[in-house]
Amino acid sequence: MGLLDRLNTRKTESHPAARAAEAAPIRPTKALKKFLTSLTQRESPVLLDLGPVVGSNVSFFGEQLGCKIFVEDIYAEIERHAKQDALEKLPEALAKRFAQADGAVDGILCWDIVDYLSRPAASALATQLMRVLRPDGALLAFFGTVAPPPVPRYTKYIVADESSLVYRDADATRGRQPVLVNRDILKLFDGLRVADSFLLQHNVREILFRKPAA
Amino acid sequence: MNIGKSVVIKGELNGSEDLTIEGHVEGTIQLRDHVLTIGPNGRIKAQVFAKAVIVLGEVTGNVTASDKVDIRDNGSVDGDIVSPRVAIAEGAHFRGSVDMQRKGAPAAKGDAKAEAKAEAKTAGTAPAAAAAAQPAAAGQRA
Structure with missing residues (x-):
């Protein structure tokens, strides 16, 4: 290793900003902008966020876009069931969880929740999401395209701007499940159509689903 | 004013000064023009109405504030x-809905149109994205 390489390594290792960036990298997103466009076409859009609550996301969607936001932290539900060793009960819990009326939601931020679910749980969740989404509403979901890492982690997605997200990892009891192929994804959300799909360089497929207009 | 750890109140709590709760309250809390602070030991099962609400403890119930809600x-x-x-x-926990009462969003609609125009002009974020920027349904459905 040359002197410059060593200096570069030391610089990267020691700099707190570099460490923070490594722990919470900023990644591009292509589908978020389209999702936002679909939301802003409504007067006071209703948004369902399935990820852990993120204060800045609430401000972004609530203050800037005027959304009414429902926060349903499904990661926490998965964690709770995993810690209680009761994952077989998760499909039933997900089927009962959403109190929203049929077609009451304009947009759903599903993030990568489906990657953490068994097939029955994913199916129960997808059924509920398709139920609460209004016709022409949008659902944004991410799917990993490579084998999950050995150490279970989940990701908090923080909106940096309409074209980028901060990926903040945190410890998890249950990790990602085997990668879903496109056919499985389409089957899972068979009541929706794929409006856009982007395969990003960091091995994530972003899919924007739309519910067909009634 | 403080409501201490050992105090349990069931019913309606009204006030005309700032209040900090460290105990348990069930029912309704109304401090329309003042700040309500739920301390780290505070446990609230109530509908809350205040000018500002700061939560360090636990609240179960709907919270309405004319100025700000701050979950620490x-x-x-x-x-x-x-x-x-x-x-x-x-590190806060929240489950429920947030309504920031911003009715109408004409600027947002304008932004959306600008975004759509910009989108049409912008090339892919990543080479792979450009290659794959087509509906997954196309050609991948069995």
């Missing part, structure tokens, strides 16, 4: 929040 680290809210400003810290 380790604070927890299970219920619906209505307030023009909402701050939620990194």
